[in-house]
Amino acid sequence: MKGRILVVNTGSTSTKIAVYDSGEKLFEKNLTHTAEEISQYESVMDQTPMRRDAITDFLSESGIALESIDLVMARGGLITPIQTGVYEVNQAMRDALVEGKDGVHACNLSALLADDIAALVNEAREAMDPMERVRKGMSGKCRAFIADPPMADEMLPEVKVGGLPEFPRRTLFHALNSRAMVRRYARSIGKTNKEVTVIVAHMGGGSSVSLHRNGLVIDVNDSLGGDGPISPERAGSVPGFPLVEKCFSGKWTKDQIKKRLVGRGGAVAYFGTNDFRELTARAEAGDKECETFIKGYCISFAKYIAAVSTVVYGKVDAIILTGGIAYSKMIVDDIRERVGFIAPVEVYAGENELESLAENGYGILAGEFEIKEYNRDRIIS
Numbered sequence: 001m002k003g004r005i006l007v008v009n010t011g012s013t014s015t016k017i018a019v020y021d022s023g024e025k026l027f028e029k030n031l032t033h034t035a036e037e038i039s040q041y042e043s044v045m046d047q048t049p050m051r052r053d054a055i056t057d058f059l060s061e062s063g064i065a066l067e068s069i070d071l072v073m074a075r076g077g078l079i080t081p082i083q084t085g086v087y088e089v090n091q092a093m094r095d096a097l098v099e100g101k102d103g104v105h106a107c108n109l110s111a112l113l114a115d116d117i118a119a120l121v122n123e124a125r126e127a128m129d130p131m132e133r134v135r136k137g138m139s140g141k142c143r144a145f146i147a148d149p150p151m152a153d154e155m156l157p158e159v160k161v162g163g164l165p166e167f168p169r170r171t172l173f174h175a176l177n178s179r180a181m182v183r184r185y186a187r188s189i190g191k192t193n194k195e196v197t198v199i200v201a202h203m204g205g206g207s208s209v210s211l212h213r214n215g216l217v218i219d220v221n222d223s224l225g226g227d228g229p230i231s232p233e234r235a236g237s238v239p240g241f242p243l244v245e246k247c248f249s250g251k252w253t254k255d256q257i258k259k260r261l262v263g264r265g266g267a268v269a270y271f272g273t274n275d276f277r278e279l280t281a282r283a284e285a286g287d288k289e290c291e292t293f294i295k296g297y298c299i300s301f302a303k304y305i306a307a308v309s310t311v312v313y314g315k316v317d318a319i320i321l322t323g324g325i326a327y328s329k330m331i332v333d334d335i336r337e338r339v340g341f342i343a344p345v346e347v348y349a350g351e352n353e354l355e356s357l358a359e360n361g362y363g364i365l366a367g368e369f370e371i372k373e374y375n376r377d378r379i380i381s
Helices: 035-039 044-061 091-099 106-126 130-135 175-188 240-247 254-261 266-271 276-284 288-312 329-339 353-365
Strands: 004-010 014-021 024-032 071-075 086-088 143-147 197-203 207-213 216-220 318-323 345-349 371-373
Touching (some): 071 106, 071 353, 091 106, 143 353, 175 318, 175 353, 216 288, 266 276, 329 345
Antiparallel strands (some): 004 014, 014 024, 086 143, 197 207, 207 216
């Protein structure tokens, strides 16, 4: 693998970056942004220059010349559902992310930052002596891409059917890591992702269970306020009538209800913490309340895994458990015992987002991936 890649992944209070050279990670850095810094900006999108400067300043301090970067990979933002794959950042994508019609989140900044930094790289290369540019292999144009955005939608029409026509099931999940783990599994058995049928259970801050067949994600839950298993901070699926009663009790605002579902749900609602390491340790020490909750968490995942398997009549090659919580032997063993009858269970613990972005970047440089164009007028309905 040849080339130097900068990876950008923005969160609410941090910007994670990594630099890869010829396939090897040179370094990874979590650039944190204080509450005081963030409070200076009226909107999330206004933070773009501040975060861009933080990245370029750190690269300079680390001895990484801008002109040495061949490609910038970014986490996908909340944009109108499109197919999975790699997309070059263009003006239509920038406009959609800034507008925030499909949701406003710090992840929307990643593509903007990547595109801005790619432009700075090209400016730096243009300022070089032409002969030096050629000698150092920096004559090409640096480009910015996203891969497998979270609202990627390839769901079968029949799995979108919900109990009310005005509430069809929608997709919002950990597409980037999930698809990378399917490719990893397929390589391990000498196949491509288009030759396997796999269920991926992502167990992190959010929870998603996705069904992958022939390279497409044909069923998945909405992990951000929709349906799904329990999460450290998210409620997942909740009963309708009690939720309606709470909404109209006069005791809760709209924002408070939404925060209860996403941010203060799941383990936070039960125990006031989102740290599953603490909860599993307490369960192992004999805390019955924690033990019951952990079992419930595992069952909620097992139910969704079993449910999506019915879409393909149980013909599944493997079940992959991934995400940070997949490091827990207690949880992995419990889920494996419950769903192992469906298919063999593979464990690829960790979020793997930076690595997944780098993998996509090298696939682009090697010409292995089709580069798609984002056009908000050609959406998936």
